[in-house]
Amino acid sequence: MNGASGRAYLRWLAPLALAVAVVVLWEVLVHVFAVPVYRLPAPSAIALALYDGHSTLLESAWHTLSLALIAFVLAVAGGILLAIAFTRSRLVEAALYPYAVVLQVTPVVAIAPLILIWVGLDNAPLAVVILAWVVAFFPVLSNMTLGLRAVDPGLRALFRLYGAGAWQELRLLRLPASLPYLLSAMKVSAGLSLVGVVVAEFVAGAGTSPGLAWRILEAGNRLQTPRMFAALVLLAAIGVALFIALSCLERRVLSRWHESRR
Amino acid sequence: MSDADRVKVPRPVARFDDVTRRFDGGLVALDRVSLSVHEGEFVSVVGPSGCGKSTLLSLLAGLTAPDAGRVWRRDARPGEVGMVFQEATLMPWADVRANVMLPLTLLGEPRGACARRADEALARVGLDGFAHARPFELSGGMRMRAAIARALVTRPRLLLLDEPFGALDEMTREAMNDQLLDLWASSGLTCVFVTHSLYEAVYLSTRVVLMSPRPGRIQAEHRVDWPYPRGEAFRADPSFTHLRSALSVRLREDAVTPEGGAGP
Numbered sequence: 001m002n003g004a005s006g007r008a009y010l011r012w013l014a015p016l017a018l019a020v021a022v023v024v025l026w027e028v029l030v031h032v033f034a035v036p037v038y039r040l041p042a043p044s045a046i047a048l049a050l051y052d053g054h055s056t057l058l059e060s061a062w063h064t065l066s067l068a069l070i071a072f073v074l075a076v077a078g079g080i081l082l083a084i085a086f087t088r089s090r091l092v093e094a095a096l097y098p099y100a101v102v103l104q105v106t107p108v109v110a111i112a113p114l115i116l117i118w119v120g121l122d123n124a125p126l127a128v129v130i131l132a133w134v135v136a137f138f139p140v141l142s143n144m145t146l147g148l149r150a151v152d153p154g155l156r157a158l159f160r161l162y163g164a165g166a167w168q169e170l171r172l173l174r175l176p177a178s179l180p181y182l183l184s185a186m187k188v189s190a191g192l193s194l195v196g197v198v199v200a201e202f203v204a205g206a207g208t209s210p211g212l213a214w215r216i217l218e219a220g221n222r223l224q225t226p227r228m229f230a231a232l233v234l235l236a237a238i239g240v241a242l243f244i245a246l247s248c249l250e251r252r253v254l255s256r257w258h259e260s261r262r
Numbered sequence: 263m264s265d266a267d268r269v270k271v272p273r274p275v276a277r278f279d280d281v282t283r284r285f286d287g288g289l290v291a292l293d294r295v296s297l298s299v300h301e302g303e304f305v306s307v308v309g310p311s312g313c314g315k316s317t318l319l320s321l322l323a324g325l326t327a328p329d330a331g332r333v334w335r336r337d338a339r340p341g342e343v344g345m346v347f348q349e350a351t352l353m354p355w356a357d358v359r360a361n362v363m364l365p366l367t368l369l370g371e372p373r374g375a376c377a378r379r380a381d382e383a384l385a386r387v388g389l390d391g392f393a394h395a396r397p398f399e400l401s402g403g404m405r406m407r408a409a410i411a412r413a414l415v416t417r418p419r420l421l422l423l424d425e426p427f428g429a430l431d432e433m434t435r436e437a438m439n440d441q442l443l444d445l446w447a448s449s450g451l452t453c454v455f456v457t458h459s460l461y462e463a464v465y466l467s468t469r470v471v472l473m474s475p476r477p478g479r480i481q482a483e484h485r486v487d488w489p490y491p492r493g494e495a496f497r498a499d500p501s502f503t504h505l506r507s508a509l510s511v512r513l514r515e516d517a518v519t520p521e522g523g524a525g526p
């Protein structure tokens with residue numbers, strides 16, 4: 001127990017210590033070599049920019065986060081439903097799976113203009129959500145399909161012995177059994193939906209989207225590098241927060257189910 | 263035949279007529295197997311690994327269909343047959359009570375009654391107090407007992423057990439054997455019990471069925487005439503040792519028979 005908690009401690013402490021060291025070194029080097037602020041601002045300058053612009057930046061961060069969350073929720077829901085359809089019917093899977101792959105391997109940047117035309121230029125947030133969804137839903141789909149299929153054959157025989165219907169088997173056996181698969185896909189998918197939103201905002205949202213991506217572009221055009229970094233810090237913070245939230249959820253759910261989760 | 267069997271005419275609960283089961287790749291798991299199981303019997307099926315014992319049980323349970331021949335079972339409605347699989351096969355995400363009441367849930371019984379009957383079944387296998395434990399918190403023997411409780415919860419007429427105690431130490435195993443016999447004797451169950459152990463088979467059964475592999479066949483059947491309850495007196499009796507070694511010789515004889523040497 002002691003060793004395990006010691007290691008958990010280390011998992012937080014080690015990256016934190018590294019971050020502090022890097023920030024300090026960064027600050028020192030920028031001052032020592034007198035790096036121009038538009039090229040590489042010191043951490044203190046970034047903090048200042050974050051403080052000065054916090055009302056617009058936080059508003060943009062909220063905008064980006066909410067679009068990412070919408071895309072994430074839709075990706076999880078869509079991935080689960082499609083995976084269920086796949087396991088219910090090989091025909092549906094055979095028909096749809098190639099398109100899911102096509103959607104997955106086509107770079108979002110490339111389809112962004114098309115989506116934008118389809119939903120209308122004045123509907124940029126919708127286009128952003130659609131694009132982020134495209135990026136985020138595939139991991140859920142593939143992991144969930146795997147999870148729904150990877151059911152202990154003994155348990156399936158047991159369900160058959162008592163004449164369980166397809167719905168009972170899904171609800172009482174396949175869905176619970178695939179939860180570990182779903183939770184690990186959700187961690188990946190949350191990160192991807194954030195990436196998707198930012199990429200889509202870059203392409204689709206110029207001028208119309210008040211998200212963080214646009215703040216980065218805007219600051220870049222004005223050579224306000226500290227503000228660019230400030231927006232980046234916020235983006236990274238959102239990504240990390242999503243990851244931590246989902247890891248906690250995963251640990252909480254699975255610790256009640258499996259001994260093998262460390 | 264035991265006294266109880268002699269008094270009333272034994273009624274069949276299941277019968278195999280020339281049952282053949284093949285798997286992909288042409289492997290013949292069971293070859294023209296005929297077997298009857300009568301009410302109140304405790305039949306053990308013994309044979310080397312891969313001789314088709316599990317296949318025989320899943321045919322009996324109606325989980326697979328024969329490729330040739332006929333499988334007949336008197337109690338064909340879901341819940342009338344209980345099965346204990348080779349592994350405990352508990353749902354790791356559910357507590358012991360939810361696992362044990364699963365058959366009732368699947369049969370659509372009302373929830374309150376399910377929980378009560380699950381607790382009764384748990385008490386019968388000595389697991390009262392563990393209703394809220396998770397499977398991973400149980401020992402191997404306790405997991406097996408939970409699986410037996412789950413098989414009993416619907417009050418089946420026929421109980422199929424696939425090497426349930428194979429992974430247990432000898433002391434636990436003997437204790438579980440006696441528990442199982444108590445259950446069988448007190449509830450009018452019919453049991454078909456698959457095992458690797460002749461010791462266990464002879465101790466428990468009214469009849470022992472020996473199987474031989476490749477292709478899976480029934481090689482011999484032996485009645486075990488010793489009154490129940492059995493206990494140490496039977497284990498220590500020369501007739502117990504004698505029957506066990508006689509059956510062991512039969513099994514070994516068969517194992518050295520060259521491939522394909524056994525005629526019809």
Ligand SMILES: Nc1ncnc2c1ncn2[C@@H]1O[C@H](COP(=O)(O)OP(=O)(O)OP(=O)(O)O)[C@@H](O)[C@H]1O
Nearest residue numbers: 285286289290291310311312313314315316317318
């Ligand atoms: N689903 C399957 N697909 C293909 N072959 C199978 C399948 N199930 C069993 N077999 C084969 O059928 C034969 C009998 O298997 P079975 O599981 O009934 O043996 P068993 O007597 O229960 O063995 P053990 O004592 O090791 O459990 C084996 O040779 C096995 O390889």
Ligand SMILES: [Mg+2]
Nearest residue numbers: 315316348424
């Ligand atoms: Mg087996």
